[in-house]
Amino acid sequence: MTELSRRSLLKALGWATGGIIVFGGAGGARAFPTFPYRGAPTPEDAAVWLSLRPGGEIEVFSPRAEFGQGIAVALRQIVSEETGVGLEFVRCRLPGTGMIRPARATVGSDSIKDFGPLLAQAAAALAAAMRARAATLIGVPAESLTPSGDGFKAASGATVTLSRLAKGKPLIIDEQAVATAEPHSLRPGRAHTVVGQAQPTDDIDAIVTATRPIYADDIRLPDMVHGAAIRPELVGGRIEAADDTACRAVPGYLGLHRDGDFIAVLAERRGALRPALAALEVTTRGDGKVDDATIAAALDVDAALAGGALEHVLESDDMDPAADYDVDLTLDVPMAGHVPMEPRTAVARFRDDGKLEIWTGTQDAFFARAVVADELHLDEDDVVVHGLRTGGAFGGKTLCTVELEAARLARAAGRPVKVQWSRRDEFAGNFQRQPSRHRIRARLAPDGGIDAWWHAFRAGHVIFTSAALGPILQFATSFVPDMGSKRGALPPYRARRKRIEFEDVRLPVPTGPWRGLGAGPNSWAIETAIDALARQANRDPLAFRVGAIAADQPRLAAVLRQVATLSNWSDRRPDAGRGYGVACGVYKGMSYAAVVAEVAMADGDAPRVSGLWCAHDCGLVINPDQVRAQIEGNLVWGLGMALHERLEVRDGRIQADSHADYPLPRFSDVPAIDIALIGQEHVSSGAGETAIVAASAAITNAISALTGTTITRLPYRG
Amino acid sequence: MDFSLNGRRVASPPAMDDDPLLYVLRDHFGLNGPKFGCGVGACGACTVHVDGAAQRACQLTPRDVKGRTVVTLEGLGSGRPDGLHPVQRAWIDASVPQCGYCQNGQIMTAAALLAADPGAGPAAAAAAMDEVVCRCGTQARIRQALSKAQAVIRDGS
Ligand code: FES
Ligand code: FES
Numbered sequence: 001m002t003e004l005s006r007r008s009l010l011k012a013l014g015w016a017t018g019g020i021i022v023f024g025g026a027g028g029a030r031a032f033p034t035f036p037y038r039g040a041p042t043p044e045d046a047a048v049w050l051s052l053r054p055g056g057e058i059e060v061f062s063p064r065a066e067f068g069q070g071i072a073v074a075l076r077q078i079v080s081e082e083t084g085v086g087l088e089f090v091r092c093r094l095p096g097t098g099m100i101r102p103a104r105a106t107v108g109s110d111s112i113k114d115f116g117p118l119l120a121q122a123a124a125a126l127a128a129a130m131r132a133r134a135a136t137l138i139g140v141p142a143e144s145l146t147p148s149g150d151g152f153k154a155a156s157g158a159t160v161t162l163s164r165l166a167k168g169k170p171l172i173i174d175e176q177a178v179a180t181a182e183p184h185s186l187r188p189g190r191a192h193t194v195v196g197q198a199q200p201t202d203d204i205d206a207i208v209t210a211t212r213p214i215y216a217d218d219i220r221l222p223d224m225v226h227g228a229a230i231r232p233e234l235v236g237g238r239i240e241a242a243d244d245t246a247c248r249a250v251p252g253y254l255g256l257h258r259d260g261d262f263i264a265v266l267a268e269r270r271g272a273l274r275p276a277l278a279a280l281e282v283t284t285r286g287d288g289k290v291d292d293a294t295i296a297a298a299l300d301v302d303a304a305l306a307g308g309a310l311e312h313v314l315e316s317d318d319m320d321p322a323a324d325y326d327v328d329l330t331l332d333v334p335m336a337g338h339v340p341m342e343p344r345t346a347v348a349r350f351r352d353d354g355k356l357e358i359w360t361g362t363q364d365a366f367f368a369r370a371v372v373a374d375e376l377h378l379d380e381d382d383v384v385v386h387g388l389r390t391g392g393a394f395g396g397k398t399l400c401t402v403e404l405e406a407a408r409l410a411r412a413a414g415r416p417v418k419v420q421w422s423r424r425d426e427f428a429g430n431f432q433r434q435p436s437r438h439r440i441r442a443r444l445a446p447d448g449g450i451d452a453w454w455h456a457f458r459a460g461h462v463i464f465t466s467a468a469l470g471p472i473l474q475f476a477t478s479f480v481p482d483m484g485s486k487r488g489a490l491p492p493y494r495a496r497r498k499r500i501e502f503e504d505v506r507l508p509v510p511t512g513p514w515r516g517l518g519a520g521p522n523s524w525a526i527e528t529a530i531d532a533l534a535r536q537a538n539r540d541p542l543a544f545r546v547g548a549i550a551a552d553q554p555r556l557a558a559v560l561r562q563v564a565t566l567s568n569w570s571d572r573r574p575d576a577g578r579g580y581g582v583a584c585g586v587y588k589g590m591s592y593a594a595v596v597a598e599v600a601m602a603d604g605d606a607p608r609v610s611g612l613w614c615a616h617d618c619g620l621v622i623n624p625d626q627v628r629a630q631i632e633g634n635l636v637w638g639l640g641m642a643l644h645e646r647l648e649v650r651d652g653r654i655q656a657d658s659h660a661d662y663p664l665p666r667f668s669d670v671p672a673i674d675i676a677l678i679g680q681e682h683v684s685s686g687a688g689e690t691a692i693v694a695a696s697a698a699i700t701n702a703i704s705a706l707t708g709t710t711i712t713r714l715p716y717r718g
Numbered sequence: 719m720d721f722s723l724n725g726r727r728v729a730s731p732p733a734m735d736d737d738p739l740l741y742v743l744r745d746h747f748g749l750n751g752p753k754f755g756c757g758v759g760a761c762g763a764c765t766v767h768v769d770g771a772a773q774r775a776c777q778l779t780p781r782d783v784k785g786r787t788v789v790t791l792e793g794l795g796s797g798r799p800d801g802l803h804p805v806q807r808a809w810i811d812a813s814v815p816q817c818g819y820c821q822n823g824q825i826m827t828a829a830a831l832l833a834a835d836p837g838a839g840p841a842a843a844a845a846a847m848d849e850v851v852c853r854c855g856t857q858a859r860i861r862q863a864l865s866k867a868q869a870v871i872r873d874g875s
Contacts, residue, residue, distance in 0.1 A: 068817030068854050200813040207818035208806045208825065210751035210791040215819065218750045251733060270745055271737025274757075341755050341763060341819040341853050391753075391819025392853050423756040625813050629856070633816060636855030658760040659851050667847035668840075670857035 041115055043178035045101045046122040050079065052130060052171035056150075056163030058085055060092040060119075063103035064111040065363050067340075067390035067397070068633075069688050070626030071111050072202035077622050078116055081185035081194040082123035083130070084147025089162055092202060097369045098384040105364035105398055107513065109686030112622060113590065116684055120183035125173040128181070133171065134160040188620045188681050198625035203389060214389045216345040219359045221416040224347065225254060227409040228273045228419065229264040230282060231429050234652040235509050237286025239263055246279035256280075257412045264405060266413055270420075288652035290508045295335070295649065298505050299437040299458045302330070310456055310501035312481040314489060317497040319454045325441040327532045332713045333521040334646040335460075336433040337662060338514060342391020343426045348406035349416035355382045356407060361390030363397045371400035372407045383407075395513030396430055427656040432647055433514030434460030434485060435507070438525040444537050445496060449548050453495035455526065458503045459485040460511035462518060484512075488519030488693060491526045492556050492586050493548040509649060515637055516689040519587055520696065524641065524714065527583035527697030532710045541701065542569055542582045542596075553586065555617050555679055559594040560584050562615035566676050567596035574705050577602050578610070581702030585693030590685035591618040595635065595694040598671075599702035606718035607703050609639055610671050614694070617679030618687040628675050630687045635673055638695020639665045643715050719780035723747060724793025730780040739783060740764045740775035743790060751791030751822050755851070762823035762850030766790050772830035772846070791822045794829060805829040808867035816854035823850040828864050832871050 041063060049061050060079055064071045072092040080087040095103060127147070134152040135142040137160055145152040151161040165171065185195055206212040213219060232239055242263050244256040252272035257264050265276045304310055305321070346360040356378060362368050365387040373380040390397060402419050409417040421429065436459035445451035462484025482504040489500055514520075534544035542564055549557045563582070564570065572580040577600055584594035598611035612635050621627050644663045648655040656662040700711040719730045723743075734742050738757070743749045743766070752775045755763025764775040767789040768782075795802040802810070805828050815821045824847070831838055831846040838846075843864060852860070 068815075070816070198813070200810065201815055201818070203818065204810055204813070204815055207815045207821050208791075208809050209795065209802070210749070210822065213750055215750075215753075217744070217754060220745070220748065269734065269737060270741040271734060339853050341753075341761065341817065341851065343754065390817065392817040394853075420754060423758065423760075629813070629816055629854075629859075632858055633855035636857065658756045658758045660758070660760040664851055664853060665855070665857065667850070667852075667857045667860060668844035670855070670861075672861075673858045 039104070041103065041118050043118065043121065044175040045103065046118040046178045047173050047175045048100050049119060050122045050126050050173065052126065052162065052166045054163075054166050054168065054170060056089065056161060056166050058083065058090045058126065060090065061099045062092050062095050063100055063115055064095065065106040065365070065387050065390060065393070066094050066202065067361065067363065067393040068201070069111070069630060070201045070623060073199045074112060074622040074626060075119055076202070077194045077197065077199065078120050078185050079123040081192055082120050082183050083127040084149065085162065086149040087194055087199070089150060094387045094389060095365050096384065096386040097365050102366045105367060107363060107395065107398060109587065109591070109688035109690065111686070112684045113686050116186055116622070117183070118178070120185045121181040122173060122178045123185065124181035124183040125177035126171065129171055129173055129177070130165055133165055137164065186620060186684060188683055195620070195622050196624065199623050200625065215342060215391055216347060216359050216361050216388050217342075217420060219347045219388070219418070221347060221349055224416040224418055225266055225268055225413055226270045226273055226419070227264050227266045227405065227417045228277060228422070229262065229405050230277070230280065231425060232284045232286055234284065234286030234288055235290045235649060235654065237284050237652070239282055240285050241283040243281040246281065247276045250275045250279060254413070257409060259408060262405070262408060264409055266409060266417070286652055290652045291650050292648060295435055295507055295509065296437070298507055299435060301437045301439045301456050301458045304458055304503055305439065305456055310458075311503045312486070313501045314486065315498040315500040317499050319441070319452065319497070319499045324443070325452070326444045326536045327440065327442045327529055329440050329529055329532060329710060329712055331438040331440065331525045331528060333436045333524065334714060335435045335509065335511070335649070336514060336641070336645045337427055337647050337656065338394045338396030338430065339426065339659070339662060339664060340392030340394060340396060343421040343423060344397065344402040345418070345420040346402040346406040347416060347418045348403070348410040350410055355384070356410070357384050357386065358403050358407060359386045359388055360403050361388050361393070361397065362403065363390070363393045367398070368400040368403040372404050375404055376407055376411065394515045395517070398513055401429070423658045427647070427662065428654040431510040431512035434462055434511035434518070436460070436521050440525060440529040442529055442533050444533060448537060448539065450493055450495040450533065452497045453491060453493070454499045455489065455491070456501050457489070457522070457525070458505050459518060459521070460507045461485060461504050462511065462513055464504070484517040486522070487517045487588070488522040488585065492550055492553045493530065494550045509654070516587070516692045519585070519689065520641060520692045523585040523693040524696045524700070527585065527694065528700060528710060528712070531581070531583070531697070531701040531704060535704070545582070545584060555592045555682070556584055556586055556594070558678060559592045559615040559617050562676050562678050563594040563596050563613055566615055566674055567613035569596060572598070577706070579702040579706030581698045581700065581705055583694040583697035583701055587690040587693050588686070591687065591690040592616070592679070593631075593691040593694045595638070595691060595698040597698040597702045599699060599706065601703065601706055601718070607643065607716065609643070609669065609699055612671055613674045614691055615676045615678060616687070616691060617682070618690060619682035619684045620680050621677050622684065624677055627677060627687045631675050631691045632673050634689065634691035635695045636665050636670055637692050639669065639699060641696040641714055642699040643717065646715055719784045721780070721783045721785060722787040724789055725796060735780050737779060738776050739766070739778040739780060742780055743775060749790050749792055753819055753822050755820070755823070761820075762827060763820055765823040765826040765850070767826060767830055770830065770833060772827045791826060794826070803829055804870040805832065805863070805867040808863040808870065812859050812863035812866060814856050814859045814863050816856055820850065820852040820854070824852065824860055828867065832868055836868065836872050838868070
């Protein structure tokens, strides 16, 4: 254990004054946005995440962003469990680039899986350091001390409080101590006290009372002004000219800033932005030809199959297009928006020493720093990005957008600037969930299993999104299968022959990561076809699945059986206007979900989901309350996919301007939800995107059970 | 404009008379409760109480609230023993928030609903709450919290 050994760490802990805190070695990532991401975290990284502060609190510098997934409280729970320090004495600060070494984007439901164990190691190292110092302080052997929640107690009855432990000297840990620590807090099968406890999200008090600033829009700086970028109305359009003569009559209008393709207005007050934008004369160019039909044509999987094998073959058995199949479906998934309730917001200010500070809600503070430094020709060390609680992200806040806009305007204005995207910006200025078209052909085996499974699909790009890559990189990546588009394409079922092939298509509308990436759409297609096969075989769809699940997927079979019990499946029979559907899936080979949906549909009415049950296995659960919340969120997202969401493009224009044009599930659309968490004997995996693999298909399958017709196009609006 | 804001008489600057009330509350008065979600009255994130009724602050100007009483999330629990309105208490007990950004609108809408109609049935609840968007999917918990708060308010505790 070393104390006060590293100057940079001390700065991060706030003991050194002045200067922006700097750690070396981010580089390399700026050309590529979400891919390739920075490497897995190391003990060296983790040594900076934890310290005991002079006030007697353990402080966690989170390497993960918080946007509602409840990660902050989960990290605190791990530290509390590991150290024996009460949860109330462990606080968590969200990632800023000045606090920790570069951490990769918060994506892919891997925070607990990839960061949890290392955090537990760091906590074990800190616990050992605390114990050693306590032993020295009261002159007893370290082994005679037991943690008491707020310090240590000796066998003699003597106590050491946390604040006494930390007095005058922060307690920090080094890489070596982290690397050699042997934590217990995440070991499945052990009795835990804090791990496994239901806890609300951090900051719930501030959310419910608004008594503390927590989001980027809550940041107000002296002398701050407001900016808004001007975007072309049309997909692929360009702004050719902007004339702000009329804007000058708007009180509070400050001016137009132009720098290449970036054009923005600045105003003293937010209220002046909208009238200024309305007064601005903008000449744009754009062909106005892109529409849903253009996109559908680009996704025409049958046309592609007519030319032979698709570009990327994931399972390669030969299939005969002329043969008979029991199920032959063409399935369509439309584009969708992220629609986080918090529009992207950033505040930027140049300090007197020329260094730049940015406050924002992002999934990737380090990427934002790299892009801003690059674009503004600043040294990365001279830019600090403070990551704040984010009002929803869902994969959509992975690129650097509003941060760069605010930074450019702050430089131009010579004053701090806040930029907040309009709702229209959110719909039209960001990338979208990739649309896809699937052709699935399948044949039953005489024993009731699956003889042949042939799934071909075309989908928009996800990782190699044109929203992020310049033309050269788009070309360079066009030969590599997009791992986002193909996520979830391998079915978890046995089949004698399998062929799975796909093409990722560069669409005129930028597409990119959206909760679960390809897993939501691909598993909807698979689970729709499996249900159709079961209907064809006249089998119960749940029993059919259990029988067909591959031998190496016992945890999937387990969630299916569990959801059968939870939903009382065997007693559920479709009757007057009420149908039941089931679906299941595996997310990233690590987590499992099975969902049963009850749908009520009166004659001629739109379907209504009247019950949802989910059995879920993401291994050991740190915080069942937050895992349940994630499952509930995924079920609602599945409901949105199934019945509501579709982002339309017409005459070259993304049609949605506000929530009024893009219906999401509302309060009365969401039924009571019943969840069972199983599989806790396994190590923790991830819960943020798992249930989406089963939710939408369970709902559409319930409708099909009622109508007898397979639903082949999302959303189903009756 | 003169109005009452969270129990205090305030005056907003004349230069902001035609600005959305939301910006006046956030940028002039420094309040964090009402949020910008859409700016066009379509999401409910900016909800405040005007003379006790839930209103969208993005659709009002200071002129609209002249002489009236505006309460934001910051002022909702004032005068209560623990500083929390029963709806806020229920929201914490049911652990409703995920990202939290919509919850100002959910809480303010629910509180206005229960104040106007303590016995509100499912149809009245749907009519009010359907207009407040939550993207994270907290609707099921909102329903639980709402009925808890309703029970507390009806029992007068
Ligand atoms: S911000 Fe006012 S309703 Fe959306
Ligand atoms: S809690 Fe995130 S939008 Fe409702």
